[in-house]
Amino acid sequence: MALSDPRYLLFIAAATLCLAFVAAGRRRELCLLAFSCFFLLLLEARWYIPFFVAGCAYLGGLALSRIEDGRFRDMGFVALLGVLFFPLAFYKYLPSLHFAVELGSGFDLILPIGISFYTFTAAGYLIDVYVEKIEAERRLLTFFNFILFFPNFSVGPIERAEHLIPQMSRVGGFDYRRTVSAMQLILLGYFYKVVIADTLAPYVDRVYASHQTHSAEDLFLATVYFAFQVYADFAGYSLIAIGSARLLGIDLIPNFRQPYLSTTVAEFWRRWHISLSSWFRDYVFTPIHFRFRKRGRVGMAIALLTSFTLVGLWHGGGVQFLVFGLIHGTLVVSSSLSLEARNRFWAKYHIPDQILVLGRTIITFLIVCSTLVLFRAASMSDAISIYERVLDFGSGQRTLPLGLPLLAISASLACDVFAYKRLSIYAMSAGLRWATYYAAIAIILGATVVHLSEGSSYAQQFIYFKF
Structure with a gap:
């Protein structure tokens, strides 16, 4: 379901009302994640790819925050970025290669919707943690909401962790203006x-x-x-x-x-x-x-x-x-x-x-x-x-x-x-x-x-x- 689909208006209305009536805190964040996951299904996105990217970024951020500066940390960071960008490279650039015609007969190489946006969002988070611009996010629910937040999941904007993650605590709040x-x-x-x-x-x-x-x-x-x-x-x-x-x-x-x-x-x-x-x-x-x-x-x-x-x-x-x-x-x-x-x-x-x-x-x-x-x-x-x-x-x-x-x-x-x-x-x-x-x-x-x-x-x- 694209954002321009008239049915999306019903979806965002339902999400707004539900989040407004659910008590603030963990329950509200669970409710938001449920709507984001449901949106992924309606969008016909391959749900396992964004979850894989989000999981790698979450675990990678925690790992980088615990490893002291040095060559091992640098090598780990490069490896993490490689894993993070692998799905994007596989679906987006493999079909451009000459041998992809043969390989494509056995694989579905249609580009998953939103993959460039949420991959770059996750990569930006990982880089910020690596250079110690931000601390690694330890709350799993908050982090997944940051990556899978349905309004910008498929079309951007490509968000930054330091801007979006702190706002997750006030999601669902109502203000008339x-x-x-x-x-x-x-x-x-x-x-x-x-x-x-x-x-x-x-x-x-x-x-x-x-x-x-x-x-x-x-x-x-x-x-x-x-x-x-x-x-x-x-x-x-x-x-x-x-x-x-x-x-x-x-x-x-x-x-x-x-x-x-x-x-x-x-x-x-x-x-x-x-x-x-x-x-x-x-x-x-x-x-x-x-x-x-x-x-x-x-x-x-x-x-x-x-x-x-x-x-x-x-x-x-x-x-x-x-x-x-x-x-x-x-x-x-x-x-x-x-x-x-x-x-x-x-x-x-x-x-x-x-x-x-x-x-x-x-x-x-x-x-x-x-x-x-x-x-x-x-x-x-x-x-x-x-x-x-x-x-x-x-x-x-x-x-x-x-x-x-x-x-x-x-x-x-x-x-x-x-x-x-x-x-x-x-x-x-x-x-x-x-x-x-x-x-x-x-x-x-x-x-x-x-x-x-x-x-x-x-x-x-x-x-x-x-x-």
Whole structure:
């Protein structure tokens, strides 16, 4: 059961009510774990894999906390990380190898839902214990709730132990203002997912499924549509997850902050999938940068390229994901190293800040869009073919519509600008505020009816399930 499934609303309502009426303490944590386990079954996830990951992280943390510093502890930590990442490597990267076709005939290599998210959550905990940033969690029930917490289990955000574990003691607490804000986030999440992402999805799929027969204009539009589809899809799910956790008294870290309003690629990654980019910043970039700190900018470049290569591989084992990571690493390095020179250049010509910001925002968006071809294409050869057709400006006529997709994109941009300007819905009068709520609900229901009438199953899909 995906978070965008209407039945999920009944599930989170039942969880909220049950946890509110169960006495605080061990009983409430048992109740939460029961709901999380039930959610795993509804999600059709392989329940034994997250339990294996959680068990290894729990026992590994206890072991690291009792072993004194030394070579044996270091070797144990490396071994623990290897065991922790084995299921992820087996299901995610083994199918990319040439011999996996023969092996796959005897094994189910379909990627388990959420495995990248809860594996990185567990790995971050283990690293924090190893470097003695936090103490190992000794309460088994609390730790399993931390790893298996159902709102962010399948879609993130990738949480940190120091942030989430202490909150488990207050799970289930009711607060009126928190509940209202949670429902607002869930409503906005459904709007992003159903109205924007699911509206754009059919156009993107139609073009990318047969890119050889579509014009350069169609491919360009489909790529722009996909940029907003994947953003609305993932941001919408994240908002639903964060809102669901808030209903239960838990605050999850934000995952998006208007990424398409960024003026540089480096800024884009500070705003896009924040929990993932910050994970690689803290656990990959910072240690590597520290190790090569004496090499100055070269050391920074090495750390950035390594981090973004791994970010690309996090999304999949295909060559296109490796190239995606390398390109973004190169773009961030060049953007960071040339920022001061570019600022001096533009200041020399006294270009107004508003025009400069607008121009940089559009250029950054187009650069990101161009790399998303690698993200969306089925293979590296398909991506190269798409690039070749886009560069062939005169190949065919446009067949994709503009009206409805541009309306969905405009809605996405309006929501982002509204949030970026920090305009609060509470600034509206009560009548206008409730009219906005009812209008959003009506639009979501209308879009759902349209999708169902067209035989679409997009509401049951989530792009990042395959990552």
